[in-house]
Amino acid sequence: MTNDDSNSRPLTGASLIIAALAIGTGNFLVVLDSTIANVSVPTIAGSLGVSMSQGTWVITSYAVAEAITVPLTGWLAMKFGAARTFIFCFFAFALVSLYCGMAGSLNTLILGRVMLGLVGGPIMPLSQMLLMRIFPKEKATAASVLWAMTTLIGPIAGPILGGIICDSYGWQWIFHIKVPVAIIGGLVVWAFLRHQPDPKTKARIDAVGLGLLIIWVGALEVMLEEGRDKDWFSSPEICILGAIAVIGFLSFLIWELTDENPIVDLRIFRHRGFTAASVTFAGGFAAFFASVVILPLWLQQNMGYTATWAGYATGIMGILAMVSAPIVGKVVEVVDARIILSTGLLGLGAMMAWRMTFNSDVTFMQMAWPTLFTGPFMVMFFVPVTGLALATVEPHEQANAAGLSNFMRTLAGAFATSLVQTQWQNTARVKQNELVNMMPNTDRVINDMMQGGMSHDAAVGSLSYTIYHQSVLLSTLEMFGIITVVFGFAALLPWLAPRANIVQH
CATH class of the missing domain: 1.20.1250.20 (MFS general substrate transporter like domains)
Known part of the structure; x- marks a missing residue:
């Protein structure tokens, strides 16, 4: 990949279609992952010997981790290049999916789902950015439709694929099945975009804002998940989590509104x-x-x-x-x-x-x-x-x-x-x-x-x-x-x- 337009070769015809489908596949996998485990939670909970409420951490841990890294997308694109970041996340998604399928305990699986959310978070906005980049301006509507379609298909296909795979092959395969798709998709994107410009610049990360974001979002989500099992605010642990969430959120608001380069531009x-x-x-x-x-x-x-x-x-x-x-x-x-x-x-x-x-x-x-x-x-x-x-x-x-x-x-x-x-x-x-x-x-x-x-x-x-x-x-x-x-x-x-x-x- 180059950082200027000297070696740029605009994509047309079959190359444009193949590259666009590969990029769309990345977006599809990330959206799919938010729902494919939904119907599998009872099976996963039973297999790992945990309660249903504990099993739902498989869903929420992914969503929270994904939410935290979405605001990092702009910084990652400037620091490393949008295409480079996208391809890295694509391959990392395959590797972490393999790890999730090999998990033998709930804690191991939740750790894998957190990592999956972290590498999957930037893929959705970057896929939209890259599709708009490789399509000619006069075909921008086609790029938007393709992105919207992959975003829509994911939540629809997730429950069906999750149910069939879970019943027929075991819950582990709802993760394993994505590994070859992500690897092939990443290779195709790399092959077609390696000669395209992928500019990068010096970028400063709002480390304090990111830290505060992780603190208040994490504390609030743990409070919501654990509250029902600990009788809510009669539990000292839930009270502490609630206080951390409130203080962290208020600190986050103040910092982001006063920082010159906030991680979330409020x-x-x-x-x-x-x-x-x-x-x-x-x-x-x-x-x-x-x-x-x-x-x-x-x-x-x-x-x-x-x-x-x-x-x-x-x-x-x-x-x-x-x-x-x-x-x-x-x-x-x-x-x-x-x-x-x-x-x-x-x-x-x-x-x-x-x-x-x-x-x-x-x-x-x-x-x-x-x-x-x-x-x-x-x-x-x-x-x-x-x-x-x-x-x-x-x-x-x-x-x-x-x-x-x-x-x-x-x-x-x-x-x-x-x-x-x-x-x-x-x-x-x-x-x-x-x-x-x-x-x-x-x-x-x-x-x-x-x-x-x-x-x-x-x-x-x-x-x-x-x-x-x-x-x-x-x-x-x-x-x-x-x-x-x-x-x-x-x-x-x-x-x-x-x-x-x-x-x-």
Whole structure:
């Protein structure tokens, strides 16, 4: 790779297509990794001998580590070159994926997932940057569509691939399968971009800002994950973590607003359009990610689904998403992005409200319909939101704005995972107590079951299971309701942004 244009050979024809697909593959793998483990958590937890709540660290540890390194992307690109950094992260992703598949304990796997998030974080923004670099300016829209498609396919394919691989070959292969893909992809990108300019400059890293970011994000995430098992603020450990998170966050805000070269340029929030769109992105993604976490867990724990069928039930949204993506891409060029974005969020909320009609006898097809129709609304949410966020910032701020927007989205997904599971479990316990209190004649029910041929222990166990099963169902429906409200609230936020022509950006 060169640092000037003297040896530059613009990519055209087949070379452009192959290089673009290889770069898009990197983005696809990173996005895929955020959801492929979702349906596998029960299997991983059982295999490693840990509880379900401990197993969810497999999801959140990756998301938090990824969120922390996203703001580092700009510095890494300036210091080492965007293409060099991308290729290094691509190969490192393969190596760490191999390590994750070989993990024999939860702690080892979580360490691997943290490393995977650290090397995967820069890949998403760098893939977008490199696609825009290798495509001619007149084909910039094609680069944006390709990037958006790989971003959309990941969350859709993740649950399906995770379920099939976990049931058929073992959970280790959800990591091993990515190794050859990442190696081949990295080699292809290196082969086609090695003669392209890859400028680098002296770059200063905001070490204090990075340290404060790691402290407050890490403390908050551990508090959210461990709080449900330690009775929250009755535990000294949770109180200490909460204090660290608050002090760290306030220190981070003060430092980033006063430092000349902050790792997260919070001054970008002065743009009303960026603030409205990025908060919409974070809120909408948090609700969406919470839904794709809670649904497969419920299906496997309480509805008797295998990981494969839970994956099908979640990933079926991809059918109409793929069909509608090109259409939405064209509509965005002529219709106010705020209308499309709000419609998408309201549609996602409506699909969640539909799920609130589920009961313990719901069939796969009854569950499939709202998931299927989620696809087009998901596209209407994902496609215009980034463009709307960047439309009102200064040209020299767009790279930092894109990084900040992705940081908020990723962090929101990690926090939503912890919060929704905590609330799900707490609500289930409350509902269970309510159901027991509503059954004053439990002894009569047990006696009737014993007269039907059951032993006393079997009758008690059967009644307890029925109550537990119904309490989890009621808790799940309540989570669907909360997610619906979040989608509805997020649908109002785009209208705080001024109208903008996002095609120009």
